[in-house]
Amino acid sequence: MERRGSPFLFSVLCFGIAILYIPILVLIGYSFNASPLVNVWGGFSTAWYGQLWHNRQLLEAALLSLEVAVSASTGAVLLGTLAAVALVRFAKFPGRLLLTGMVNAPLVMPEIITGITQLLLFVSMLQLISWPHRGFTTIVISHVTFCTAYVTITVQARLASADRSLEEAAMDLGAGPARAFLEITLPIIAPAIVSSWLLCFTLSLDDLVISSFVSGPGASTLPMVIYSKVKLGVSPDINALASLIVCGVGVIILTAGWLMRRAERRRTLEMQLAEQ
């Protein structure tokens, strides 16, 4: 649709985008406030950022969260890609409907329900088979569960639009199905896999509710520590930490998006050249 947008639509769009961004920008502004009082501007200062490095509790929580996020997004990418391949390539198999349901439901399931049910599973399992103990392992399992859904949806869409004739050509030339998939289709769906890994990473890094339920004593993730501090009121060092996280994630996402677009362009160009 290439018609000129109306001024009404344009202004609503700007208004909506302003709503999405102003709070974050204000937060970043506050993080450079020298005064610990939130309503007084005491001059520009980076002192709060410096203080973060001396807060052991925050550093340990950040480390745990990063470990969880890397493990969970890797696990979710493996399972989610398999599920996407199963749903796109196998038209009929027993349990297809069940798999579709289990892939879509976590996207809308309120976290509080997922958290409580998973905790009850973990404590029952611990009673029955003495595994898993609540902590790192249970947090990773829970995060893999909800992240898998995002991976499957993203990869599924990409896989469905991928051209299968190339893979078939490779098999005609004698490649086995696994090799044809790995060498032809995997590179095509790679951008979707990379972006869903990043999405899982940020979702896992951010999760508060599910982690609070399934984690055990001594295992506090970064959002858990942030939540308990924020609950007590605005604190300037959390402003600094939040600005760091938001900007860090933003830069990673933008760079990844830019790199993927470039790779995509090169790929289409090569395809066009090959066809000539």
Added chain:
Amino acid sequence: MKTSGSPGRWLIILPPLLFLLLFFLIPFAFAFKISFAESAARVPPFTDVVTWTPDHHLRLAATLANYRYLLTDEVYGVAYLFSLRTAFFSTLICLVLGYPMAYAIARAPRATQSVLLLVIMLPFWTSFLLRVYALEGIIRDNGLLNTVLLHLGLIEQPLRIMRTNLAVYLGIIYSYLPFMVLPLFATLEKLDATLLEAAADLGSTPWRAFLDITLPLSMPGVIAGSMLVFIPAVGEFVIPSLLGGPNNLMIGRVLWDEFFGNHDWPVAAAVAIAFLLLLVGPIAIYQYYSVRQLEA
């Protein structure tokens, strides 16, 4: 890849199927079982519902007390209704705000479109918890909104928004807006512009054409977006906890307190199961439309 009969395909299907079965679906069975247990001072803090007696008989010790408690203590009924109402009106406002946004993006030139999409997506990728926290900086008594309004002379006294239900509405709209815009954009983008041209040629006003053509054709996006906002919003915990007042009893918060405050796991399990039963309808609608959209 052979699509039928090959046993190798189970190597692909089984890992995700079994994992999700064990860690997503079976937990509901355990929660269901424990919702019939009694709270007990032990680890884990509830009685066994099913036990083997020494002479190898299965003994069932189930109680309906937790469910009876849900029905008699009116906190739960009030919290359910309050959560449904809050989620409903937040979803409606998200729709009214998100629809023109999605429409504007769908009409933008291709190059601008991808930039705008990125702008909408970026907040969704950044931390949810921190964005809710950031909103506090805007709406608290000495926050940006009040400072600006006071300077402009529009108000005499700072507006009291923090710790009110209005703050919860603002929080939900602010946090979930991207979930509304993206599915709406996906359907509006596919809309065939020639239909609108045909309507205009036949003498239809733009507003009429919108009501007769655009709106009905974008219904799958409207429903998918609304469900993506409504269902998680009903169970929202972080927003009412950080922005709402002490009287804002959304069901997510009641459940959290039951669990971490009262340590009554069986009642919490019963609340979760009852809550889930109320959500089965909306979740089924969401599944139906999202599967259809993927296959289209």
